[in-house]
Amino acid sequence: MNETEQKLRNEARTLLEQGRVDCIIGYETGSLKFTTTPLITKDKDDTDRLVINPFVVNNLSVFLSDVDGKAGIVAKGCDSRSIVSLIQDQQVAREDVVIIGVPCSGVIDLDKIEKLIGKDRDELDDIAWDGDKAVVTIGGAKKEFPAKEVLMDDCLSCDMPAPKEYDILLEEVGPLVCDNELSRSRIKELEEMSPEQRWEFWENEFSRCIRCYACRQVCPACFCKRCFVEETEPQWISPLPKWQDNLIFQAVRMIHVAGRCTDCGECQRACPVNIPLRSLSKKMEEIVDELFQYKAGTDKDTPPLMAAYESEEAEDFIR
């Protein structure tokens, strides 16, 4: 256990003991190698299981609407932006949440490690940071990879690794490896395609969507109690997993989360059939920034982007 984890456990325990929160939402060690899993608890003794490591992938703000009372929540930079966005949308009251900000130097993308090594994650012995290199141990041999080869794409373009909105900040954020160009390399490939090629690309990708809705369920910006896909009177899209309907579902979802999406990357990570959803959400985030100079979840006191209108606002989005 490292120093940050000890501090986190102490803070979480104190919050529960002092009755400042009713529950804690954090991470504990998962049941598989290199995983963590959400820990949602009211029991102060459970706080001894809290961890912080390079595998804290989940955006825990998605659980805020599930819990009763006040919640103490562990948040990386992107997660804290999701919380702020939920506050802007009045889904969470600021006074009902105690944000425990944690340092984040980016989380490790196990898919990338698997590709680099040619082995599955459960066949590896260890993955650890050594400065700005990830050291992977397999069968006693060690292999080193520069951070930018193993970090999640969304982490590579992260410019707010430290939570801006917090109640407790555990420690200053470590050095962050950024490479925006690498982070958006798949988007660039798509931008360079002709519309016909892009259409064909997405037809292929959405042909294997099974409509499990994991992308929606792990997304904190998808907070609607009723989603258009489940409406039957009238029916907006077919519940059958035809690629056209799959695409429409995702396109509408993306537009609904415009101005709320913080590029936490959870939709893409959760997808069991590897649809590169972040190529849509990141692009959309860029468009929002370009047209409205707006970054989701950075100021809890401004109205949500899509709920506000100013007369001098750009209208060239109609094109």
Next chain:
Amino acid sequence: MKKVKKQEIQKLLSQWQQEFTVFVPSRENGVAEMVVWDGQDTGFLEWYRNTVVPPKENFLLNMEKMFDFHKADGNYSLEPTPAEDRKQLIFGIRPCDARAISIIDMVFKDAYEDTYYLSRRENAVLVGMGCLNPYDSCFCTSLGLGPAEATDVDLMLTDIGDYFLIEEITDKGKELLAKAEGIEEATKDDENRAGEVKDAAVQKVTRKIDVGEIEKRLPASFDNEEFWEKISAKCVSCGICTFLCPTCYCFDINDEMLKGDGARYRNWDSCSFPLYTQMPMENPREEKWRRVRQKVHHKYSFYPMLFDVIACTGCGRCIRLCPVNWDITQTLSGLPAEAPAGTEK
């Protein structure tokens, strides 16, 4: 027993391709699943551990047309979808997935014979391949099967180095081999080698559950709301663990209609979704813990009550693929002990 040289697999599949639509594990479509063999590639022999999408999708399609309908003069006429006469050969299916298909067969030929599913089953042969490198999420040995056990398939292959040992399980399987070239007689040594390999595979499955204890504890847990609330807290109610479970067989039925013409389809459904039990006035499983309880009870309690078999083969997909690492083996191992004897319920 028989054997076949690994280099001969391509030739063997080509011969079978004359008669069957041959499916092999592939990642070509962006996810590991069984796809129609291209007549060339046997690269899967190198990387294949198991598919993400289970081969149940070859029998219970995730979307299928049941019939067309036409409305004219106030009357509907139905036009059944012609039965599929395609003969499928699924090559490389793992014992967990083959057993899973046998398990869901029971439901599709129970009170009502589901011709859509059953006609595909009757027209299919399963060529199993022992799983010698199970995942850390696998727990098949706790459910009475081995990762390389010859069961619920027509032929079973075991990797013994330069060769695959072949066990002929059914008459269909024997027929497949009778017509095939490149098949050799296995020696006693080959059989011993296969035995060793199978034993070693069993040892590699380290995740365990105690089925006897679960059978005792699970029914008693039903009303323990506190337990189910606690273990379901981190579930996000997506459909991954059910859609990609080889024994989950629920489907939804939908009509697509434009003016008078339309068709009735069915597609996979999941008890993880609130909509699954939504009724006009209420939803008996509105809360997440009720849905999680349903899933676990259905597999480990209700299905055994109906068909005398647990509807889980320990393939581990629900653990591997879950975006929050919700682990059914932890839930099952953490079931509260039965109420002490003599206490009133």
